[in-house]
Amino acid sequence: MKKKKQRYRPIRLLIGLCLLLGSTLSHAQSNFTISGNVTDKMNGETLFGTSIFLKGTTIGAITNEYGFYSISAPKGSYTLVFSHMGYQEITMEVVLDKNQKIDIEVQESSTQLDEVEVTAEEPERAILRKPEMSVSKLNIKTVKQMPVVLGEVDVIKSLQILPGVTNNGEGSSGFHVRGGAVDQNLVLLDEAIIYNTSHMLGFFSVFNADAVKDLKLYKGGIPAKFGGRVSSVLDVRQKDGNSKNFALTGGVGVISSRLAAEGPMFNNKGSFLVAGRGSYAHLLLKLAGEKNSVSFYDLNLKTNYSLNKNNKLYLSGYFGRDVFDFDGSFSSSYGNASGNLRWNHIFNDRLFSNLSLIYSKYDYELGIDDFDFDWISSIKNYNAKYDLKYYFSDAFKLDFGISTIKYEFDPGQIKPTGPDSAINELQLDKKRALESAAYINAEHKLTDRLTAQYGIRFSHFNRMGGQPLSEYANDQPLVYNNTLQFYQRTDPIGETTFKKSESIKKFSNFEPRLALAYQLNDYSSVKLGYSRAAQYIHLLSNTSSVTPLDVWTPSGKYIKPQLSDQYALGYFRNFKDKMYSLETEVYYKTVDNRIDYIDGSDLIGNNTIETEILNGESRAYGLEILLRKNEGPFTGWISYTLSKSEQRTFGGNAGGPGINNGDWYNTPFDRTHDISVTGAYQLNDKWSFGTNAIFQTGRPVTYPNGQYQYEGISIASYSERNADRLPAYYRLDVSATYKPNRRPDKKWKGEWVFGIYNVLNRKNAASISFGQNFETGANEATRTAIFGIVPSVTYNFKF
Numbered sequence: 162m163k164k165k166k167q168r169y170r171p172i173r174l175l176i177g178l179c180l181l182l183g184s185t186l187s188h189a190q191s192n193f194t195i196s197g198n199v200t201d202k203m204n205g206e207t208l209f210g211t212s213i214f215l216k217g218t219t220i221g222a223i224t225n226e227y228g229f230y231s232i233s234a235p236k237g238s239y240t241l242v243f244s245h246m247g248y249q250e251i252t253m254e255v256v257l258d259k260n261q262k263i264d265i266e267v268q269e270s271s272t273q274l275d276e277v278e279v280t281a282e283e284p285e286r287a288i289l290r291k292p293e294m295s296v297s298k299l300n301i302k303t304v305k306q307m308p309v310v311l312g313e314v315d316v317i318k319s320l321q322i323l324p325g326v327t328n329n330g331e332g333s334s335g336f337h338v339r340g341g342a343v344d345q346n347l348v349l350l351d352e353a354i355i356y357n358t359s360h361m362l363g364f365f366s367v368f369n370a371d372a373v374k375d376l377k378l379y380k381g382g383i384p385a386k387f388g389g390r391v392s393s394v395l396d397v398r399q400k401d402g403n404s405k406n407f408a409l410t411g412g413v414g415v416i417s418s419r420l421a422a423e424g425p426m427f428n429n430k431g432s433f434l435v436a437g438r439g440s441y442a443h444l445l446l447k448l449a450g451e452k453n454s455v456s457f458y459d460l461n462l463k464t465n466y467s468l469n470k471n472n473k474l475y476l477s478g479y480f481g482r483d484v485f486d487f488d489g490s491f492s493s494s495y496g497n498a499s500g501n502l503r504w505n506h507i508f509n510d511r512l513f514s515n516l517s518l519i520y521s522k523y524d525y526e527l528g529i530d531d532f533d534f535d536w537i538s539s540i541k542n543y544n545a546k547y548d549l550k551y552y553f554s555d556a557f558k559l560d561f562g563i564s565t566i567k568y569e570f571d572p573g574q575i576k577p578t579g580p581d582s583a584i585n586e587l588q589l590d591k592k593r594a595l596e597s598a599a600y601i602n603a604e605h606k607l608t609d610r611l612t613a614q615y616g617i618r619f620s621h622f623n624r625m626g627g628q629p630l631s632e633y634a635n636d637q638p639l640v641y642n643n644t645l646q647f648y649q650r651t652d653p654i655g656e657t658t659f660k661k662s663e664s665i666k667k668f669s670n671f672e673p674r675l676a677l678a679y680q681l682n683d684y685s686s687v688k689l690g691y692s693r694a695a696q697y698i699h700l701l702s703n704t705s706s707v708t709p710l711d712v713w714t715p716s717g718k719y720i721k722p723q724l725s726d727q728y729a730l731g732y733f734r735n736f737k738d739k740m741y742s743l744e745t746e747v748y749y750k751t752v753d754n755r756i757d758y759i760d761g762s763d764l765i766g767n768n769t770i771e772t773e774i775l776n777g778e779s780r781a782y783g784l785e786i787l788l789r790k791n792e793g794p795f796t797g798w799i800s801y802t803l804s805k806s807e808q809r810t811f812g813g814n815a816g817g818p819g820i821n822n823g824d825w826y827n828t829p830f831d832r833t834h835d836i837s838v839t840g841a842y843q844l845n846d847k848w849s850f851g852t853n854a855i856f857q858t859g860r861p862v863t864y865p866n867g868q869y870q871y872e873g874i875s876i877a878s879y880s881e882r883n884a885d886r887l888p889a890y891y892r893l894d895v896s897a898t899y900k901p902n903r904r905p906d907k908k909w910k911g912e913w914v915f916g917i918y919n920v921l922n923r924k925n926a927a928s929i930s931f932g933q934n935f936e937t938g939a940n941e942a943t944r945t946a947i948f949g950i951v952p953s954v955t956y957n958f959k960f
Contacts, residue, residue, distance in 0.1 A: 192554060194260045196231040196510040199224050199243060202266035205404030205425075205432060208245055209375055210298070211267070216240035216252070219609050220555040223291075226398060227473075227505055229513050231552035243267060247302070260510050262470075292604065292614040292676040294688040294731050295381030295746060297323045301373050306841045306851050308894035308916045313414055313955075314370035316397065317358055322837035322853060324746075324785035324800045325380050327830065330860065331890075331927050331947040335359065337830040338380050339750060340781025340806025341392025344700030344713075345723070348395045351463070351477045353499030356523035356540060356713065360457040360483055361440070367481050367497060371410050371421040372436035372461035374400045381729045381748055382690040385602040385616035385674045386548060386560060391696045391725035391752055399463050399477055402432035412957040416442045421461075431466035443484075454486040475503040495525040511552045519544035534584040536766075538573040540713045542566050560616070561601040568594040568698065572712045573766055589768050593625040593661070594715040596697055602674065610680045618672040622697040624717040626659025631769050638719060638771040639759070641817025648759040648817060650772035666717045670695040670724065685734040696723040699756060701764050712764070719771035721754040744787040755779045757810045757820055775819060777810030779828060797840035806831040820882060827861035827883040834858045847901065853894040859887035865931050887929060893920045911958040918951040 199211045207228025214221030215234055222232045236258055243251040248267040255261070297320065304319045321328045321336055329335040335343040335358060348355040350368070358366050368376075379387065379394040387394045400423065407424035421436035439458040446454060459481030466474045482496035499521040506514045524539035546564035553559060570592040577584050602616030631638070631653035642649050659665050676690040699720060702711040716722045731746040755777050758764070762773040783804025790796050806828045810820040820826070838854040861883035896916040919925075924946040931942050 192233040192235055193257045194231060194233045194510045194552070195241065195255065195257070195263055196229070196260075196507075196552075197262050197264040198228045199230065199245070199265050199267060200228060201248075202268040203405060204408070204423075206374065206401055208248075208267065209398065211243060211245040214242055214244075216242050219606075222552070222555075225513065225550065227513075227515070229505075229507070231511055231513070233511075233552065233554050246300075262510065292612050292678040292688060292690075293382065294676060294678070294690050295325075295379065295729050295748070297326075297378045297380065299376055299378075301370055301375060304370055304373075306849070306896075306898075307839065308851055308853055308896035308918060313365050313417055315366050316368040316370065316373060316376060317366040320376075320378055320395070322800060322839055322855065323378070324787050324802045324835075325748075325783070325804075326378070327802075327832050327835055327857065329363070329830070331925050335363065338378070338393035339727075339748060339783065340779075340804060340828060340830060341750075341752075342700070342828070342830065344698075344702075345390050345392030345696060345752075346395060347387060347390035347393070348397070350397050350479055350499060351399050351501050352503075352517050352544075352546070353477075353479065353501050353519050354521045354542060354544070355479075355497050355499070356521075357495065357497060360459070360481065361442070361455060362483075365417070365457070367459060367479075368397060369419060369421075369436050369438045369459060369461055371412075371419055371438075372399050372434060372463075374398045381692060381727045381750075382614075382676050383674065383692050383694060384560070384614075385600040385618040385672070386562060388564075388598050388600070388618050388620055388672065388694065389566075389596065389696060389698070391694045391723050399461060400434050401465055401475070402434035402463055404429065404432035409960040410958070412955050414955040415953050416440050416445065417457075426464070427466050431464060433464040434461065436461040452488040455484070457481070457483040471507040473505040475501070475505070477501050477503075489530060491527065491529040493525070493527045496523070498522045512549065513552075514547065514549045516547050517545070519546070528578065530578075535576045535578055536573060537571075537576065538712055539569075539571045541569040541571075556606040558604045559601070560603075561599075563597075563599045565595065565597040568592075568596065568715060570594075570713060570715060572714065572768075575766070587766070589766065590628045592715055592717075593627055594697070595623045595625060597621045597623075612678045614674075614676040616674050618674070620670050620672060620695050620697075622668045622695075622716060622722060624665040624667070624715050625661065626663035626665055627661035629656040629658045630665060630718065631656050631771075635814075637814055638769065639773075639775070639815045641812055641815055643817070647761075648775075648815060650769075653769065668695075668697065668716060668722050670722070684736070685732070688729075688731045688733065690727075690729045692725075692727050694725050694727075696725075699723070701770060714770060720756065720774070721776060723755055724753045726751050740790065740792045742789045742791060744785075744789075746785045747783070748785070749782040750780065752779045755808060757808060759820070775810045775815065776813060777808055777820070779806070779808040781806040781828075794843045795840065797838070800835075800837040800839070802832070802835040804832060804835070824881075826881060829861055829883060831861050831883075832858045847899060849898045851896045851898075853892070855890070855892045857890040859889050859926070861886055862929070864929075887926045890925045891921075892918075892923055892925065894918050895920055909958065909960050911956060914953075914955045914957060916953045916955075918953065919948055920950065922950040924949060 199208045200206060201208060209224055209226050211224040212221060213230050213232060220232060220234050222230045224230045234257055238256050241253050241255045243265050245267055247269060249270050251265060251267055299319055304316055305314050307319050309315045309318055317336055320326050325339045327337045338346060348358055355367060360367060376397045383394055402423040404425045409422055411420040417438060417440040419438035423434040425432050437460050440456050443454040443456040461479055463477040478500040480498045482494060484494045486492040501517055501519045504516045520543055522539060522541045527536040544566045548562035551559045572589040575584060575587040577586060598618055598620040600618040605613045607613055632655045633651045634654050638651050639648055640651055672693045672695055674692045678686055678688045680686040697716045698713055700711050701714055727748060727750040729746055729748040734743045756774045757777050758773055764773060783802055786801045787798055789798040807825040808828050809823060809825045811823050812819040836856045840852050842850045862885050863879050863882055864885040866880040867878045896914060898912055898914050900912045926944050927947050928945045929942050
């Protein structure tokens with residue numbers, strides 16, 4: 162018990178110091194507070210990122226994820242300004258002689274053409290002063306302007322044209338951030354964890370644009386309230402639902418369609434959103450005489466209810482599924498399911514809280530009819546979290562909270578499906594774990610020009626019992642055979658069974674976070690940041706992208722948690738009265754305990770995965786540049802990333818040279834150069850155009866560098882790991898949007914979106930395989946490409 166108290170003492174001490182400092186700041190002079198909520202006048206949606214400030218002062222605030230704000234100032238008369246990109250600015254005179262609650266509805270600007278919005282939507286002076294860095298925010302309007310494959314708006318692909326973010330390859334919905342792997346990204350949909358972001362093996366993402374309000378990607382400088390991943394956090398928020406009027410939104414595309422309904426309910430005390438999407442590719446394949454079938458569907462649900470002015474409940478959910486059938490020989494399906502019950506409570510004009518109870522599940526099924534068996538695997542988690550924010554003063558704001566996640570891992574179960582099946586039933590060991598955390602984070606305006614954001618997160622991971630654990634001689638599940646010069650698996654010498662009440666292994670980590678912003682003048686600033694993060698669960702995959710067969714596993718006796726340290730320095734500047742802006746950052750990131758796989762590793766159906774892996778370390782560093790044009794009929798940006806991502810893996814206790822002789826080698830997601838040019842042009846009220854141009858250095862791969870003969874069979878020998886590369890990737894996309902009727906009084910509003918993906922018909926290599934031509938005996942390389950030129954047309958409507 163004494164050890165437990167000591168473990169949490171630093172957190173309690175830090176909270177006490179911050180509370181004392183905040184109390185001192187807030188009572189240094191007689192201040193009064195204005196607080197309230199900001200919503201969209203047309204649909205009642207709360208607005209995240211609205212800037213509220215007192216004109217002529219440096220006092221201001223930004224609305225949180227639920228539209229709540231709070232600002233404090235000395236007694237006096239002020240001009241209060243509400244500003245949000247794409248909305249009419251609201252100003253009002255206020256006499257601040259007491260605490261006040263002011264709720265505001267803002268209206269979209271009817272005279273402003275649709276513009277690309279890349280960063281947070283507060284005025285530029287607030288962006289320059291805010292210590293937040295390495296963050297990309299996309300409004301859903303921006304996402305819908307970008308050309309995409311097969312006419313389906315895609316959130317993930319929109320992120321991939323921002324600096325520091327790359328794809329897994331053609332047609333993939335996974336993404337890599339600053340040289341990190343896909344499992345190092347925490348993806349949240351209304352706070353629920355999404356483990357696989359793809360539909361149709363990567364052609365689409367799981368995010369329905371009609372149900373998404375906004376999204377925010379933290380590439381570094383991750384706030385202390387987030388944890389569990391070492392590379393990035395993608396925070397996606399669903400719409401709350403129209404609380405003013407019933408509305409329908411939808412679209413009909415080439416291979417999929419979607420429909421969303423929203424409106425008020427509970428006597429205008431709440432609202433609802435129901436959004437569905439489905440593909441009919443399986444019908445098109447059937448008409449074409451194909452025996453293969455592929456389809457997907459998903460459903461987004463959300464409702465909210467205002468108990469009173471200080472209490473509001475939210476209930477949201479997501480369910481998505483992909484189904485495949487390949488000529489009746491085997492079939493598969495996979496999907497995500499999640500739900501979240503949230504309670505917003507306003508204690509007073511300075512203290513806001515949110516309590517969330519969250520469920521999330523990802524499962525995969527594979528059926529092979531020829532052998533009469535099914536394969537089933539899944540990961541589930543139950544999450545409870547409580548977050549609070551206290552607005553001490555204009556100079557000091559404090560976030561703090563606690564969370565706990567219970568994990569249930571089912572790595573795989575084989576079930577015979579017929580009486581003649583030769584397959585025996587098999588259940589791999591199920592695993593359980595509990596991840597808990599407490600955090601505190603402060604935003605502190607030290608001077609009019611210098612602002613700091615600092616905090617710490619304490620995380621604790623308990624690998625729980627309820628399963629047997631294999632034991633090995635000298636605790637070595639893998640050893641190096643010096644005679645044959647390769648790593649070989651060690652046979653277990655026994656096993657230890659742990660009760661559910663016992664712990665197999667425990668880990669604890671402090672994760673400090675720090676960011677500073679110094680405003681040089683009215684149009685430029687410099688920022689620097691440091692963050693440490695711990696990741697306790699791992700994706701077992703020896704491919705460069707997410708596949709349905711990948712299995713998650715917790716840290717334990719043989720797998721240590723990943724620990725990352727990231728440093729970043731940035732310069733930000735506005736030009737020509739904010740028409741142009743420049744964002745540049747350099748970063749350096751290291752990750753300890755990054756696992757990699759021995760040559761010939763077998764991950765599928767393996768109950769002793771520790772016999773296939775070695776522990777290593779990785780590092781990534783680079784330069785990111787983003788030049789944006791923010792205003793006018795033509796908007797867009799140029800994004801460039803120069804980066805390096807490497808890993809090295811020693812033999813450790815297993816002995817031997819490790820992987821690649823212990824030298825640094827490229828990770829599969831290393832890209833030296835990554836350039837994207839994105840533009841949107843509003844010709845008139847009816848026609849608008851968009852384009853993407855992308856160039857990337859080819860992905861690292863391992864090619865054979867020779868061959869030898871053994872009993873008449875040609876056997877390839879390979880070069881160093883990831884020493885070669887696929888050909889460079891480049892692509893040009895264009896789109897045109899036609900809105901036949903722009904009358905504001907017409908209820909039915911439709912638009913046609915015409916797109917061409919890969920206009921140049923570039924056959925970008927997804928992979929290159931090597932083999933021997935049995936007719937000629939010659940060695941040959943086969944290049945596989947997924948897409949050539951892909952035209953599309955979509956009709957979108959709103960009612």
